[in-house]
Amino acid sequence: MSLPHHRTRLILLAIVFLPIIESSRLLAQDPLYEADDVTILDFPEPPEFGAVVGPYDPVPLQSQRPQPIDRLGLLTAAERAPFRFVTSFAPSRSVRDSAETLSTHSIAAQLAFPLQIYDNGILLGTSSLKHTRLSTDAVLPQSGTSIPDELWDIRAGMFVTRDLSNGWIVGGLFNFGSASDQPFESFDVLTLMSLGFVNVPARNRDSWNFSLIYSPTSQIRFPIPAIAYVWRPNDQLEAQIGLPASLTYAPNDSFSFRARYTPVTDVFVEARQMLSSDWSLFGRYQIVSDTYFLANRADREARFFQFEQQLSTGLSRQLPKGFSLDLSAGYLFDRRFFQSENFDLNSNDMIEIESGVVYALQVIWTR
Numbered sequence: 175m176s177l178p179h180h181r182t183r184l185i186l187l188a189i190v191f192l193p194i195i196e197s198s199r200l201l202a203q204d205p206l207y208e209a210d211d212v213t214i215l216d217f218p219e220p221p222e223f224g225a226v227v228g229p230y231d232p233v234p235l236q237s238q239r240p241q242p243i244d245r246l247g248l249l250t251a252a253e254r255a256p257f258r259f260v261t262s263f264a265p266s267r268s269v270r271d272s273a274e275t276l277s278t279h280s281i282a283a284q285l286a287f288p289l290q291i292y293d294n295g296i297l298l299g300t301s302s303l304k305h306t307r308l309s310t311d312a313v314l315p316q317s318g319t320s321i322p323d324e325l326w327d328i329r330a331g332m333f334v335t336r337d338l339s340n341g342w343i344v345g346g347l348f349n350f351g352s353a354s355d356q357p358f359e360s361f362d363v364l365t366l367m368s369l370g371f372v373n374v375p376a377r378n379r380d381s382w383n384f385s386l387i388y389s390p391t392s393q394i395r396f397p398i399p400a401i402a403y404v405w406r407p408n409d410q411l412e413a414q415i416g417l418p419a420s421l422t423y424a425p426n427d428s429f430s431f432r433a434r435y436t437p438v439t440d441v442f443v444e445a446r447q448m449l450s451s452d453w454s455l456f457g458r459y460q461i462v463s464d465t466y467f468l469a470n471r472a473d474r475e476a477r478f479f480q481f482e483q484q485l486s487t488g489l490s491r492q493l494p495k496g497f498s499l500d501l502s503a504g505y506l507f508d509r510r511f512f513q514s515e516n517f518d519l520n521s522n523d524m525i526e527i528e529s530g531v532v533y534a535l536q537v538i539w540t541r
Contacts, residue, residue, distance in 0.1 A: 255284075255538040255539055255540045256285065256286045256287065256539065256540075257283075257284070257285055257286075257538065257539040258282075258283065258284045258536065258537070258538045258539075259281075259282070259283050259536070259537045259538075260280070260281070260282045260283075260534065260535070260536045260537075261279075261280065261281045261282075261534070261535050261536075262278075262279070262280045262532055262533065262534040262535075263277075263278070263279050263280075263532070263533050263534075264277060264278045264279075264506055264530060264531070264532040264533075265277055265530060265531065266309065267509075267527050267528040267529070267530040268527070268528045269310065269312045269525050269526070269527055269528075270525070270526040270527070270528060271526075272312060272525070274310055274311050274312040275310060276308065276309065276310035276312060276321070276527050277308075277309045277310070278306055278307065278308055278309075279306070279307045279309075280304065280305065280306040280307075281304070281305050282302070282303065282304040282305070283302070283303050283304075284300075284301070284302045284303075285300070285301050285302070286298050286299065286300045286301075286333070287299050289332070292336065294336055294337040294338075295334065295335050295336035295337055295345075296334070296335060297332060297333075297334045298332065298333045298334070299330075299331075299332055300329075300330065300331050300332065300333055300347075300349060301329065301330045301331075302327070302328075302329050302330075303326075303327070303328050303329075304325075304326070304327040304328075305324065305325070305326055306324065306325045306326075306464075306480075307323070307324050308321055308322060308323060308324065308325065309323075312511075312525050313525075314511070314512070314513055314523045314524065314525060315522070315523065315524070315525070316522045316523035317472065317473075317513060317523050319468065319471065319472075319513060319523070321511060321525070322355035322468065322478075323355075324355060325353075325354070325355055325464075325466050325478075325480070326352065326353070326354060326355070326357040327351070327352075327353040327357075327464070327466070328351045328352055328353075328357050328358075329349045329350065329351030329352075329365075329367075330349060330350065330351060331347065331348050331349025331350060331351075331367070332347070332348060332349075333345070333346070333347040334346060334347075341374075341375045342372060342373065342374055342375070343372070343373040344370075344371070344372050344373075345370075345371055346368070346369055346370040346371065347367070347368070347369040348366070348367070348368050348369075349366065349367050350364070350365075350366045351364070351365060351366075352364050352365060352467075353365045353391050353464075353465065353466045353467060354466055354467045354468065354469055355466065355468055355469055355478075356469035356470075359469045360469065362467060362474055363467040363468075363469055365389065365390050365391045365467070366389065366390070367387070367388070367389040367391075367392075368387065368388050368389070369385065369386070369387045369388075370385065370386050370387075371383065371384065371385040371386075372384045372385075376403070376404075378406070379406040380403065380404055380405055380406055381403075381404045382401070382402075382403055382404070383400075383401065383402045383403075383404060383414070383416075384399075384400070384401050385399070385400045385401075386398070386399050386400070387400070391465040391466070391467075391477070392465070393437070393438045393439065393463060393465070393517040394437065394438065394517075395516070398437075400416070400417045400418065401416050401417070402414045402415060402416030402417060402418065402419070403415045403416055410423060410424055410425050411423050417436070417437060418434060418435060418436040418437075418440075419434070419435045420432070420433065420434040420435070421433045421434075427448070428447060428448040429445075429446070429447050429448070430445070430446050431444070431445045431446075432444050438517060439461050439463055439481075439517075440461060440463070441459070441460065441461040442458075442459075442460050442461075443458065443459045443460070444456055444457070444458040444459075445457050445458075446490075451492070452491060452492040453489060453490065453491055453492075454489070454490045455487070455488075455489055455490075456487065456488055456489075456490065456500075456502075457485075457486070457487045458484070458485070458486050458487070458488075458502075458504075459483075459484070459485050460483070460484045460486075461481075461482075461483050461484075462480075462481070462482050462483070462484060463479060463480070463481045463517070464479070464480045465477050465478070465479055465480075465517075466478045466479075466480075468513070471513070473515070475515045476513050476514060476515055477513065477514065477515065478511070478512075478513050479510070479511070479512050479513070479514070479517060480510075480511055481508070481509070481510045481511075481512070481519065482506050482507070482508060482509040482510070482527075483506070483507050483508045483509075484504050484505070484506055484507075484532065485504055485505045485507075486502045486503065486504025486505070486532070486534070487502060487503065487504070488500055488501050488502025488503065488534070489501055489502075495539075496539050496540050496541035497537060497538070497539050498537070498538055498540070499535070499536070499537055500534070500535070500536040500537075500538075501534070501535055502533070502534045502536075503531060503532070503533050503534075504531065504532045504533075504534070505529065505530075505531060505532075506527075506529060506530055506531070506532050507529040508529075509526065509527035509528075509529070510524055510525070510526050510527070511524065511525050511527070512524035512525070
């Protein structure tokens, strides 16, 4: 028995982060993910930071006026997929000012599933896993810390959203896990993410988004309030003005464009062109940052960062039963690994990796 359209829509809108989702950053931020890492901010699980959660509407799909979230869904439907698997490989490249080289291989998976469906909302269970294998003998120059052989980000949690009688939408997300080279080895390699949001209708189809998020593995370590106005002048354009900021444009059924900025350095830009009913071509630019707690770090407040910029292009193929396959190749540049208490691209405890290619495969299920 199929779910009513409004419930299906709540599920898809809730799934991420998240900016996967907050991403390889299937956990909010990958050239592969997308990702993530989420929010109504930027995460490795749903929902993506700043994602617009549509209001409950009991009217059957066939009698609804098309909503921007549907009309502009050429890009965003995949990001809300309840299941995603991503793998990527970046061949060996030289470490600058060193005789060492470094290559990476990442595998990530994300799953979201309904725990309870209400008349005016939904409760989801969420889970995500990312594993990155690093092949190198490089060490950080100041601390002498060896680059770990592997990094893990494992999380599970819940997301809830409810439609109120006054038209407001309220919700929240909480997840818990470990982001480390030795996950769950000790208390100080654990992490969490908590998010609360309110969506308030404005004139016509516009709305105000208010949110508050906290995660010790985000670039900003303290709770972050955010406010944005979502402007929907028609079914082709949606702009979120504020923080996070985003723009989605779909002038027809075959082309779509989306851009997003989330503090401090999360940038995502993608254009997608349908080639046929089953094939599409996409191009993407993304800044990716992942954060971990190394188990044996001397400074217990220090965090380990992986940072890079990515340009990629690829093909998507629609498969039966709601599955799709993405194949892409890209160019990685401005690649850095560093350790510091705060996110600092000028850290003295940093290595830089020469630019190079990355190959990615992604399988998603959207229904």
